[in-house]
Amino acid sequence: VTETSPSLVLVLLVGALFGTGVYLLLERSLSRVLVGVTLVGNGANLLLLLAGGAAGAPPLVGVGTDQHMADPLPQALVLTAIVITLGLSAFLLAMAFRSWQLQGHDEVQDDLEDRRIARRVARGDLVPQELDDIGATLAQEAVEVRDETVHGEAREDLRAALEESGLLAGQGPPPRGPLHPGPHHPLPLSAPDEDGRR
Amino acid sequence: MMTVSSLVALPVAVPLVGAGLTLAFSRRPRIQRLITVVVLTVVLVVAVALLVATNANGIIVTSVGGWGAPIGIPLVVDRLSALMLLVSSLVILCVLLYSLAQGVADGDEGAPLAIYHPTYLVLAAGVANAFLSGDLFNIYVGFEMLLAASFVLLTLGGTRERIRAGTIYVVVSLLSSLLFLTAIALIYAATGTVNLAQLAERLQEIDPGIRLLLEGVLLIAFLIKAAVFPLSAWLPDSYPTAPAPVTAVFAGLLTKVGVYAMIRTQTLLFPGGELRDLLMVAALATMVVGILGAVAQSDIKRLLSFTLVSHIGFMVFGLALSSRAGLSAAIFYVVHHITVQTALFLVVGLIERRGGTTSLDRLGSLARYTPLLAVLFFVPAMNLAGIPPMSGFLGKVGLLQAGLVDGRPLSWALVVGGLVTSLLTLYAVAKAWNKAFWQDAPAPLPQVRTPRGMVAPTAVLVAVGVAVAAVAGPLYRYTDLAADSLRAREPYISAVLASQPGRGPVDDLAVAVDGAIP
Numbered sequence: 001v002t003e004t005s006p007s008l009v010l011v012l013l014v015g016a017l018f019g020t021g022v023y024l025l026l027e028r029s030l031s032r033v034l035v036g037v038t039l040v041g042n043g044a045n046l047l048l049l050l051a052g053g054a055a056g057a058p059p060l061v062g063v064g065t066d067q068h069m070a071d072p073l074p075q076a077l078v079l080t081a082i083v084i085t086l087g088l089s090a091f092l093l094a095m096a097f098r099s100w101q102l103q104g105h106d107e108v109q110d111d112l113e114d115r116r117i118a119r120r121v122a123r124g125d126l127v128p129q130e131l132d133d134i135g136a137t138l139a140q141e142a143v144e145v146r147d148e149t150v151h152g153e154a155r156e157d158l159r160a161a162l163e164e165s166g167l168l169a170g171q172g173p174p175p176r177g178p179l180h181p182g183p184h185h186p187l188p189l190s191a192p193d194e195d196g197r198r
Numbered sequence: 199m200m201t202v203s204s205l206v207a208l209p210v211a212v213p214l215v216g217a218g219l220t221l222a223f224s225r226r227p228r229i230q231r232l233i234t235v236v237v238l239t240v241v242l243v244v245a246v247a248l249l250v251a252t253n254a255n256g257i258i259v260t261s262v263g264g265w266g267a268p269i270g271i272p273l274v275v276d277r278l279s280a281l282m283l284l285v286s287s288l289v290i291l292c293v294l295l296y297s298l299a300q301g302v303a304d305g306d307e308g309a310p311l312a313i314y315h316p317t318y319l320v321l322a323a324g325v326a327n328a329f330l331s332g333d334l335f336n337i338y339v340g341f342e343m344l345l346a347a348s349f350v351l352l353t354l355g356g357t358r359e360r361i362r363a364g365t366i367y368v369v370v371s372l373l374s375s376l377l378f379l380t381a382i383a384l385i386y387a388a389t390g391t392v393n394l395a396q397l398a399e400r401l402q403e404i405d406p407g408i409r410l411l412l413e414g415v416l417l418i419a420f421l422i423k424a425a426v427f428p429l430s431a432w433l434p435d436s437y438p439t440a441p442a443p444v445t446a447v448f449a450g451l452l453t454k455v456g457v458y459a460m461i462r463t464q465t466l467l468f469p470g471g472e473l474r475d476l477l478m479v480a481a482l483a484t485m486v487v488g489i490l491g492a493v494a495q496s497d498i499k500r501l502l503s504f505t506l507v508s509h510i511g512f513m514v515f516g517l518a519l520s521s522r523a524g525l526s527a528a529i530f531y532v533v534h535h536i537t538v539q540t541a542l543f544l545v546v547g548l549i550e551r552r553g554g555t556t557s558l559d560r561l562g563s564l565a566r567y568t569p570l571l572a573v574l575f576f577v578p579a580m581n582l583a584g585i586p587p588m589s590g591f592l593g594k595v596g597l598l599q600a601g602l603v604d605g606r607p608l609s610w611a612l613v614v615g616g617l618v619t620s621l622l623t624l625y626a627v628a629k630a631w632n633k634a635f636w637q638d639a640p641a642p643l644p645q646v647r648t649p650r651g652m653v654a655p656t657a658v659l660v661a662v663g664v665a666v667a668a669v670a671g672p673l674y675r676y677t678d679l680a681a682d683s684l685r686a687r688e689p690y691i692s693a694v695l696a697s698q699p700g701r702g703p704v705d706d707l708a709v710a711v712d713g714a715i716p
Contacts, residue, residue, distance in 0.1 A: 092372070
């Protein structure tokens with residue numbers, strides 16, 4: 001009887017890779033997302049390898065006995081999957097770089113509809129309410145969170161409109177929780193233009 | 199028979215060879231264009247031949263590289279995949295001609311878009327591979343091909359807007375691919391095979407609880423790809439920013455590949471239907487939430503992206519019914535929706551050229567300036583909403599009928615949801631038509647001509663959309679047979695497993711692998 005159950009350490013490793021990978025996937029910075037994708041990808045590849053059962057002799061006909069051969073199919077599948085994950089990770093990396101080139105950061109954008117609602121609040125079309133557990137209003141968040149859909153002066157206009165309407169007054173800056181990572185991404189020294197040239 | 203079965207690999211192989219050639223000629227745009235057109239025309243002809251042959255002689259199987267069925271990778275053409283292949287190659291060719299005319303009109307035959315042709319051909323090969331593959335892992339490879347190509351096409355030029363939209367699309371797609379890969383690993387661990395026909399047999403022998411788990415993981419991966427609510431939010435954010443022809447081909451094909459994968463795996467691998475009710479609820483939510491999103495939009499591209507999400511719900515509805523009538527209508531609806539949605543996005547590309555924008559608040563008077571464009575938008579828009587003589591109506595009637603025959607309260611809820619969705623679709627597209635074509639333009643329109651080369655492929659696709667209604671009788675007979683074959687499962691399984699066992703080493707290996715797996 002051949003031993004077919006995979007090593008427990010590797011099974012736990014798959015779990016750890018998936019767990020940390022999913023945690024990183026939920027981050028806003030694209031480079032962390034990339035690490036998350038890589039970790040989950042490695043977890044999936046390892047899982048595929050484990051699916052073939054325990055390690056065995058080289059799967060060559062005529063070398064060793066058939067009973068102790070490793071299952072060659074998962075290895076072939078894993079090789080294919082590794083190449084694919086590598087290629088797509090490279091693309092993601094290029095996108096993160098391009099995003100940094102263009103905007104000075106690589107954060108994933110807000111939802112467009114959320115942005116639209118925030119702008120309606122700024123114009124006074126909607127009444128903002130206490131929305132989240134840290135007690136920040138929608139209006140405060142609209143200013144505080146980086147808005148990739150509005151650039152330069154438009155952003156200052158938004159802040160001015162909010163201050164004018166009194167939505168920001170007297171409440172002070174909202175607490176910096178994990179929801180408000182703040183501007184810890186340094187801007188490049190000179191702002192690149194639309195084509196990324198300096 | 200031998201000649202027909204050797205045709206099966208061509209829709210995948212020829213575009214890949216073409217992609218290599220166009221890459222080699224990346225400094226010669228004329229030759230690139232010629233190669234791409236020839237390749238895609240060949241694929242279209244092959245697709246027609248395969249459809250005819252499959253309809254006459256039944257399922258065609260090719261073992262790639264001569265390796266026999268459970269070991270090698272089979273490419274399988276049954277009625278469903280032949281039809282999907284035909285419609286997709288037609289759409290891909292039309293969109294290519296459109297984009298060529300656009301490139302010529304813009305005069306940007308030069309450098310940055312030299313990668314357009316190779317990428318587009320890889321996309322075509324990936325779509326064909328996903329449709330033809332009889333092997334779960336090979337479907338994954340097909341998905342990755344078309345996804346990698348779509349990443350490049352979506353972010354063409356790398357502008358701020360496209361990178362922003364592309365980020366969401368790329369991350370969500372990668373996540374769904376990794377889920378798919380995980381599902382494959384788990385399925386292999388449970389059954390020891392990734393061959394669809396063999397899986398169909400072995401999955402029935404394993405523990406039902408584990409089978410349900412495998413079905414769930416696989417389904418989630420496909421539901422993301424098909425953009426079914428609540429896994430649909432990525433689509434309306436990412437599609438509209440791409441160039442018009444790219445959006446058109448994505449909207450027409452990529453989500454439908456997900457729908458196809460769902461139809462294939464649900465009918466062949468998991469015929470028990472344990473997750474039917476879940477799919478029904480998802481279908482209802484997709485229809486209603488999607489169309490409510492569309493009603494709220496003021497940009498035609500975003501509006502159409504939301505109708506795209508919404509109408510995926512109809513196909514999932516048909517699949518969830520999994521009766522003969524339901525599956526048949528779902529397949530019919532896929533054909534209708536591919537042609538109509540692509541045509542609409544191509545027309546929007548023309549509107550954008552003529553009016554300078556796709557925002558409904560700034561467009562107007564287009565009916566007076568370009569009556570032809572008004573007709574080209576009106577016909578597929580009414581088709582999408584399901585106005586009686588057209589294919590959208592016939593598809594919806596088929597689905598609703600199948601739902602009524604099913605007769606359970608949930609099916610009734612879906613029938614009502616489908617009717618409401620159709621009405622709201624009519625409202626949304628009528629609003630778009632009124633604002634873009636009928637109201638007086640808020641500002642004078644720019645004086646530009648829409649190139650004939652772009653109008654002609656659009657008109658062809660609009661006409662195909664109408665023609666689907668004209669051939670609805672034969673088409674429904676065909677989809678009925680396709681649904682029968684899907685439900686029977688046996689023809690597919692025996693055709694694949696009885697295919698040529700291949701050369702000598704195959705038999706030895708088969709013994710070895712069978713020995714290694716308990």
